[in-house]
Amino acid sequence: MPTTLSDELFNPLDLEDALEAAFDEGGDEAGVALLERALADPRAGGDPALADYLDVLTEAQADLERYDDAIATAYRLIDVEPGERAAELSWIAQLHARNGDAESATAILYELRAEHQAGAPVSRDYLHALELAMTMADHVGDQFTAVEWLADDLRTGMAARVDFSLIAALDGHRRRIEQEAALVDKALDAETARYIEAGRRTTVPQAKVNPAATADGLPYLPEAEFAQARERGLVGGEHADHRREIELALQALPSGKIRVWPVEVGEVVAFAEATGLDPASPGTWRDLIEDPDEGGIAWPPNRNDDCWCGTGRKYKKCCAAPAFLAQLP
Ligand SMILES: [Zn+2]
Numbered sequence: 001m002p003t004t005l006s007d008e009l010f011n012p013l014d015l016e017d018a019l020e021a022a023f024d025e026g027g028d029e030a031g032v033a034l035l036e037r038a039l040a041d042p043r044a045g046g047d048p049a050l051a052d053y054l055d056v057l058t059e060a061q062a063d064l065e066r067y068d069d070a071i072a073t074a075y076r077l078i079d080v081e082p083g084e085r086a087a088e089l090s091w092i093a094q095l096h097a098r099n100g101d102a103e104s105a106t107a108i109l110y111e112l113r114a115e116h117q118a119g120a121p122v123s124r125d126y127l128h129a130l131e132l133a134m135t136m137a138d139h140v141g142d143q144f145t146a147v148e149w150l151a152d153d154l155r156t157g158m159a160a161r162v163d164f165s166l167i168a169a170l171d172g173h174r175r176r177i178e179q180e181a182a183l184v185d186k187a188l189d190a191e192t193a194r195y196i197e198a199g200r201r202t203t204v205p206q207a208k209v210n211p212a213a214t215a216d217g218l219p220y221l222p223e224a225e226f227a228q229a230r231e232r233g234l235v236g237g238e239h240a241d242h243r244r245e246i247e248l249a250l251q252a253l254p255s256g257k258i259r260v261w262p263v264e265v266g267e268v269v270a271f272a273e274a275t276g277l278d279p280a281s282p283g284t285w286r287d288l289i290e291d292p293d294e295g296g297i298a299w300p301p302n303r304n305d306d307c308w309c310g311t312g313r314k315y316k317k318c319c320a321a322p323a324f325l326a327q328l329p
Pocket residue numbers: 243307308309310311315318319320
């Protein structure tokens with residue numbers, strides 16, 4: 001490896017080709033080594049792409065179980081991008097837990113939890129709170145506290161009338177964690193079930209795009225198809241709302257083999273004409289999927305892979321981004 005990195009990698013910071021070569025030649029260790037050198041180089045300072053690369057680096061260091069380095073990188077990312085503080089601290093808590101340091105993890109989770117609860121109930125980031133609870137349950141191993149947090153968020157969220165799909169997403173994980181820990185809360189089970197059912201009844205006919213949830217996935221209109229469907233009056237709203245609805249509905253499904261099936265408007269219309277079904281009905285879109293096990297896109301993608309929705313952005317920066325999901329229509 002050369003002692004000095006080429007100027008070509010900087011201004012603007014673009015490591016893609018060099019990283020590909022490093023990973024090909026020397027595997028993960030070589031790729032991580034290159035990232036570490038390049039991001040420590042003064043020429044990378046202030047570059048708009050720095051935060052994204054730090055993000056890749058902290059995850060890659062974690063994959064190599066170099067948790068102390070991954071934590072240091074995540075803290076540097078917070079310095080570069082202060083707006084990501086809460087999300088990164090949540091990741092840092094997970095790294096501490098994976099590193100066997102439950103005490104540090106717990107301290108951070110409680111601090112973030114207190115900040116979450118300080119916000120007004122209608123504007124809280126419930127998905128960020130879900131991430132905290134999941135780290136508490138799945139990495140720290142404290143399912144009891146996780147369930148307590150989720151139950152509190154569910155009651156607060158329902159009282160604040162937040163979107164039912166958000167409640168469904170939180171409730172799915174609450175039930176899963178309860179089951180794992182042999183806990184039961186039948187009163188809350190009934191309350192959330194009523195709320196979600198009432199939300200589905202009133203929301204689906206208005207937002208025609210909200211597809212029928214199935215046990216194994218959802219049909220999806222890619223951006224160009226969505227525009228066509230809207231021209232034909234089959235759907236309303238914005239494409240971002242469609243993506244958000246699908247992501248939240250997918251998160252609410254019981255985990256298992258979940259897929260997203262992109263559908264074409266031309267096919268929908270032809271199918272509806274041939275069968276006499278309503279082309280605006282999500283059920284019709286679902287009926288169009290011939291072999292649910294074969295087609296479509298597996299969900300969820302890895303956090304650093306391309307998003308399922310086709311924007312070409314990383315999943316965690318696109319449809320899984322808490323800020324995106326929290327913007328409920
Ligand atoms: Zn996306």
